[in-house]
Amino acid sequence: MKRPGNKGLITLILLTIAVCLTRLGKMPLMGTDEGMYGSASFNMLVSGDYTIPRLGGLPFYDKPPLCYWLQAQSMKVFGVNEFALRLPSAVCFCLLVWLVTWAGAKIFDRRRGIFAGFITATSALVAALGRMCLTDGPLTLAISACLLWFILAHTGKIGKACYILSSAALGCAVMIKGPAAAVLVFLTIGVYLAVKREKPDRAYLLSLLLAVAAALPWFLLANARTGGDFGREFFLHQNVARALGKDFAHNYPIWSYIPVLLVGMLPWSLYIPASFRDLRALPAKLFLVLWAAVIFAVFTAIPSKLPGYIVPMIPACALLIGGSWRRTDKAFALPCLFAAALIFGIIFFVLPRMSEKQWEPMKEVAAVVKSVNPGDLSVYGYKLSPPRPELEFYTGYPLIEVRKDEDFSIKEDCIVIYQTTRKDELSSSLADVGEVGDIVIAVRRK
Secondary structure (H helix, E strand, O other): OOOOOHHHHHHHHHHHHHHHHOOOOOOOOOHHHHHHHHHHHHHHHHHOOOOOOEEOOEEOOOOOOHHHHHHHHHHHHHOOOHHHHHHHHHHHHHHHHHHHHHHHHHHOOHHHHHHHHHHHHOOHHHHHHOOOOOOHHHHHHHHHHHHHHHHHHHOOOOOHHHHHHHHHHHHHHHHHHOHHHHHHHHHHHHHHHHHHOOOOOHHHHHHHHHHHHHHHHHHHHHHHHOOOHHHHHHHHHHHHHHHOOOOHHHEOOOOOHHHHHHHHOOOHHHHOHHHHOOOOOOHHHHHHHHHHHHHHHHHHHOOEOOHHHHHHHHHHHHHHHHHHOOOOHHHHHHHHHHHHHHHHHHHHHHHHHHHHHHOOHHHHHHHHHHHHOOOOOEEEEEOOOOOOOHHHHHHOOOEEEEOOOOOOOOOOOEEEEEEHHHHHHOOOOOEEEEEEOOEEEEEEOO
16 A cells, blocks of 8 residues: 655644634534533633533533643633633644544554544534534543553553553543543453453553542542532533433434434545454454444444433544455545535534524623623523523623523512513513513613
């Protein structure tokens, strides 16, 4: 096979930078999750409390704090804006592409490593989520680093000392997602060792102490600071309850991830079946198959489903497809260009139109709130559908959410943000001071 020159690598680097940085700060925070994580990071920066994330003035137990730490520090350097919030995820996306390219060169050869990097960079699901201030991009990088450093060290392609890097990455994954990340890693490694009838190296088992040392102190501190509330909410509700399907808002059919993977990796997903050949000849390739299969099977079995859950399997698929590619550069270029055009079409045309209609108005709402709030008024979001946690980031004030099943009576001077359809449910003591679309901003003063 002809060895590629530097043109392919330079093209990959430029493409990756373009995908991750194009219009990164131009779009407002999109969706409930970006709003929650962005606001929690902002509150961490403002309060200086880097132990307990907060949202709406209350402890926020949704995720461990590593992503909030990165986003808060990015805002400290680049200012409070969408670019700074999303920059850590974008950097993780770039590092992921580099990691896949490097690992592909170690497992297969330099040419196929670059192919695998192109596939990762032009997979729409990875690129889209890697440009948002969510946990999916950093988590995918951490899990991929953990598993790739493990298998390369285990098969002797790099030194055993790299088990330390694998365990450090595992500690980061747990600090991003929690114990679910460790479950995915240990299941993948355990199934591989069972299939190969091998035992883990003692050096690897010892290196796991680093992962424990990286993650355990914060969990113990957070649980102590909250009187045990963190342990009950995070472990029982956010992990166990969701795994059992009690998070009904995200429960979807068992087949849901098939179209997500098919569309999220187009056109590369069409090559996945053909990439499973020659598994016995290369132990690392078997590991990649098991990595993808374990993550897909685990999240397929769990009733609670979101598209981002299966993103950590995509680097394994990219390596499998890149490693099985045996065509010329010309044959490879067409699907590569199609995938790149698809991603840039989403970035330049689809997302801006969606943001203009759904999320951009929240900046106008925030501007009205800041203009009428002298700084001492509580801000309520009255049964907003969908919830608008991003208002906390844009206004700088805690947004107290009043949910649909809660009673609400005004007992203080405050600002209430509500939708026009709920006007009859609120007290006549409120005075409307602004309206943006179907959102009304009202004030109550003595």
